[in-house]
Amino acid sequence: MSPIPQERAVALLQSTELFGGLHEEVLRTVATDAIERRFGKGEVIFQEGDPAEALLVLVEGIVKVYVVSARGGEMVLATLRPPGSLGEVSLLDGGPRSASAAAIEPTTVLALARSTFLGLIDRERSVADAMLRASGHLLRRLTGQTADLVFLDLEGRVAKLLASMADERGVRVDGELTLDLGVTQNDLAAMVGGSRQSVNQILHALAAKGIIRLEHRTVFVVEEDALRRRAT
Amino acid sequence: MSPIPQERAVALLQSTELFGGLHEEVLRTVATDAIERRFGKGEVIFQEGDPAEALLVLVEGIVKVYVVSARGGEMVLATLRPPGSLGEVSLLDGGPRSASAAAIEPTTVLALARSTFLGLIDRERSVADAMLRASGHLLRRLTGQTADLVFLDLEGRVAKLLASMADERGVRVDGELTLDLGVTQNDLAAMVGGSRQSVNQILHALAAKGIIRLEHRTVFVVEEDALRRRAT
DNA sequence: TGTCGTCTGTGACATAACTCACACCAGCAG
DNA sequence: CTGCTGGTGTGAGTTATGTCACAGACGACA
Numbered sequence: 405m406s407p408i409p410q411e412r413a414v415a416l417l418q419s420t421e422l423f424g425g426l427h428e429e430v431l432r433t434v435a436t437d438a439i440e441r442r443f444g445k446g447e448v449i450f451q452e453g454d455p456a457e458a459l460l461v462l463v464e465g466i467v468k469v470y471v472v473s474a475r476g477g478e479m480v481l482a483t484l485r486p487p488g489s490l491g492e493v494s495l496l497d498g499g500p501r502s503a504s505a506a507a508i509e510p511t512t513v514l515a516l517a518r519s520t521f522l523g524l525i526d527r528e529r530s531v532a533d534a535m536l537r538a539s540g541h542l543l544r545r546l547t548g549q550t551a552d553l554v555f556l557d558l559e560g561r562v563a564k565l566l567a568s569m570a571d572e573r574g575v576r577v578d579g580e581l582t583l584d585l586g587v588t589q590n591d592l593a594a595m596v597g598g599s600r601q602s603v604n605q606i607l608h609a610l611a612a613k614g615i616i617r618l619e620h621r622t623v624f625v626v627e628e629d630a631l632r633r634r635a636t
Numbered sequence: 637m638s639p640i641p642q643e644r645a646v647a648l649l650q651s652t653e654l655f656g657g658l659h660e661e662v663l664r665t666v667a668t669d670a671i672e673r674r675f676g677k678g679e680v681i682f683q684e685g686d687p688a689e690a691l692l693v694l695v696e697g698i699v700k701v702y703v704v705s706a707r708g709g710e711m712v713l714a715t716l717r718p719p720g721s722l723g724e725v726s727l728l729d730g731g732p733r734s735a736s737a738a739a740i741e742p743t744t745v746l747a748l749a750r751s752t753f754l755g756l757i758d759r760e761r762s763v764a765d766a767m768l769r770a771s772g773h774l775l776r777r778l779t780g781q782t783a784d785l786v787f788l789d790l791e792g793r794v795a796k797l798l799a800s801m802a803d804e805r806g807v808r809v810d811g812e813l814t815l816d817l818g819v820t821q822n823d824l825a826a827m828v829g830g831s832r833q834s835v836n837q838i839l840h841a842l843a844a845k846g847i848i849r850l851e852h853r854t855v856f857v858v859e860e861d862a863l864r865r866r867a868t
Numbered sequence: 869t870g871t872c873g874t875c876t877g878t879g880a881c882a883t884a885a886c887t888c889a890c891a892c893c894a895g896c897a898g
Numbered sequence: 899c900t901g902c903t904g905g906t907g908t909g910a911g912t913t914a915t916g917t918c919a920c921a922g923a924c925g926a927c928a
Contacts (some may be wrong), residue, residue, distance in 0.1 A: 460766030462772060471779065474785035474868060481779060502779055532764055539771040540729030546778045547703065547734055553785045554829040555705035556883070588905065597786040602885055604907065621905095636706060790915070822873065831916055836877065852924095853875095 410435050411513060416463055419487040421538055423461075425530040434524065438514040443507040449490075452502045455560065456494030458515040462486040465511020466586060481546070481596040483508065483587065485573075494594050495521060508587060525611060553597055556635070561596040562606045564635035566616065570625050581625040588621075610634075642667050645746060648695055651719040653770055655693075657762040659857065666756065670746040675739040681722075682738045688726030690747040694718040697743020698818060702826065703735050712826040713778070715740065715819065717805075727753060728771060740819055777868040785829055789866070794838045796867035802857050813857040820853075842866075 413435035417423040423431060443449055449460070452471060462484055469482045470492060479512055484490055491553075493502045495518060525532045552561055554568070566583070574583045583590065593603040610616045615631050617624040625631055645667035649655040655663060672695070675681055681692070684703060694716055701714045701722060705771040713735055716722055725734045727750060757764045784793055798815070806815045817824070839855075842848045847863050849856040859861055 410922085471783045473783070476789075477787055479783055479786045481782070493772050493775045496775070497769045499772065499776070502776050526761075529758075532768075536764075536767060536771070537729045539768070539775065540731065541727050543725045543728070543771065543774055543778065544731070544734050544836065546782060550713070550782045550785065551703045551705070551711055553782065554711045555707075555709055563844060590905080599886060601887085602908090605885095608907080822875080832876090833878085833917085835914055837915095840877080 413438060416487065416514065417461065420461060420489060421487075422489055422531065422534050425534065428530060430524075430528065433517065434520065434538050435455050435514075437520045438516050440512060441515055442512045443506060443510070445507060445510055447507050449505040449513070450501050452501055454501045456491060456499070456518065457562050458517055458628065459489060459491050459521050460505075461514040462488045462490070463512045463514055466508040467505055467511055467513075468508050468527065468587075468591065468594075469503050478594045479544065479597060480591060481549070483591070483595070492535070492538060492542065496535070558596065558598045558602055559606045559609065560635055561598070562592070562603060563610065563615075563631050565592070565596055566610075566623060566625070567628075567631050567635050570623075570628070570631075574625065581628060583620050585623060585624045645670060648719065648746065649693065650691060653719075654763065654766045655722055657766065658760060661681055661759065662756075666748065666752065667746075669752045670748050671746060673747055674744045675742070676737060677742055679739050681739060681745070681774070682733050685819040686733045688723060688733050688750065690749055691721060691727050691753050692747040693748065694720045694722070694735075695744045695746055697746075698740040699737055699743055700740050700819075700823065700826075701737050710826045712823060712828060715779070715823070715827070721746050724767070724770060724774065728767070740823065775838070785809060790828065790830045790834055791838045791841065792867055793830070794835060795842065795863050797824070797828055797845075798842075798855060798857070799860075799863050799867050802855075802860070802863075805817045806857065813860060815857065817855060818855050833846050 410432065414428060414431045417431050417434060418426070418428075423434070426434075427480050438456075438461075441460075443465070449467065450456075464486060466472075467484045467488075467490060468480050469484065470478050470480045484606075490505055490513075491501065494500060525535060553562060554565065569585070570581055570583045573586075574581050576582070587595075589604055589607070590600050593600040596603065607616070607618060611618050613630070614635065615625075615627045617626055642664065646660060646663045649663050649666060650658070650660075655666070658666075661763050670693075673692075674695070680698065680830075682688075696718060697714045699720075699722060700712050701716065702710050702712045704710050713733075723730055723733070726732060757767060784796060788796065801817070802813055802815045805818075806813050808814070821836055821839070822832050825832040828835065830838075839848070839850060840862075845862070847857075847859045847866065849858055
């Protein structure tokens with residue numbers, strides 16, 4: 405069930421925020437307990453309300469964390485790439501999953517059983533510390549997102565999203581800041597709390613103003629300053 | 637600077653989520669290090685971006701935690717009453733204050749210096765656990781609030797707010813569920829991410845439907861079920 | 869008891885953003 | 899190559915909610 409090379413698992417854990425500080429020896433025992441799981445494109449990893457058995461560490465792929473409304477709406481809370489982890493909240497308080505998660509691209513994760521993780525927290529001070537810091541970080545991110553929903557109009561939120569995506573994963577191709585979105589406009593819309601159509605219009609409006617250029621599923625940021633200004 | 641009776645301070649700490657499990661002996665040393673501070677109505681306790689020196693435990697009064705926009709808008713993230721604490725996020729990750737806080741009513745707090753709190757976390761496993769659980773709880777509350785902003789219309793959010801306030805602090809007065817708001821419509825509006833005027837209209841619309849009755853600054857919940865249904 | 873400032877009530881008006889509806893395009897499966 | 903399926907582009911019409919502009923009420927304090 406877990407044919408991932410142990411060396412690779414250890415290296416992976418080491419690159420995460422949560423386990424970064426641990427000695428290799430400890431990581432090896434953790435890696436031994438971990439189970440690898442794979443998910444196809446679009447496959448659901450867990451759903452809001454499920455009992456939480458594990459913390460998941462991303463090995464490869466893209467995952468969206470989201471909540472759904474009674475009427476089928478979807479709000480994306482975060483989209484994660486390696487190295488990253490998901491399922492922290494349930495581990496923190498022992499409750500059921502607070503949101504759903506699905507693979508946007510084929511992805512593989514390492515699942516750490518709740519019990520081994522709790523044991524680790526007990527024995528390794530640095531894991532508990534990292535956990536506290538990580539949750540502080542999550543809290544900050546979320547309050548920012550909430551504030552944006554109230555204070556910014558949809559165009560502002562789209563601009564902000566593009567800017568932060570460009571920061572994280574933008575690439576300069578002969579002088580031009582290039583961003584492969586990696587998600588559909590539907591996902592984009594769910595990230596900013598808008599409708600797909602409106603987001604589409606806004607994308608083209610930004611392009612019409614010369615702030616960005618659109619192509620395939622990638623965005624060229626022409627006027628980075630203007631984009632950032634529009635996000636304020 | 638700290639003329640609060642030690643016995644009272646200990647009792648207070650014991651009633652909080654964070655320190656509830658501690659031995660009286662430990663609490664006494666904590667109480668010794670705590671400093672009492674008072675704030676008048678409307679006074680700002682700390683502001684977003686301030687360096688964080690302390691965790692605050694509410695002794696008396698009402699506090700709102702909020703963020704402000706560049707254009708002066710205000711979004712209330714939480715309104716707290718004793719027993720409760722504020723300033724957790726900065727303590728978790730050592731960063732600056734992630735939001736502002738102000739007294740809605742005259743309030744007094746116990747300030748625990750960051751250093752003593754961190755020491756406590758180190759020595760007392762139960763505090764670290766409580767901290768992790770508390771942050772999980774905060775995270776859940778915030779993701780719920782974010783989802784509501786996206787999924788519910790303003791009337792839904794107002795209904796939900798009233799319902800949860802009634803749960804927490806509603807009183808039955810000869811059969812009728814009575815809720816003293818304790819905040820202005822302005823604050824109400826900032827809690828649901830709407831304008832004061834719209835919230836006012838919605839309050840009266842709910843009253844017109846016979847779901848609630850308005851008086852002074854208090855709300856009588858006539859049709860609790862209808863209120864809850866409207867909040868879905 | 870009067871006065872001032874804050875809070876509340878209400879209307880007219882503007883507009884951002886949603887829904888519905890549909891056409892087009894591209895990539896993949898057969 | 900051909901036909902789907904899912905993603906993208908675009909318009910018309912509707913609506914929720916914000917803004918502006920007041921008036922009246924209340925309560926705190928002089």
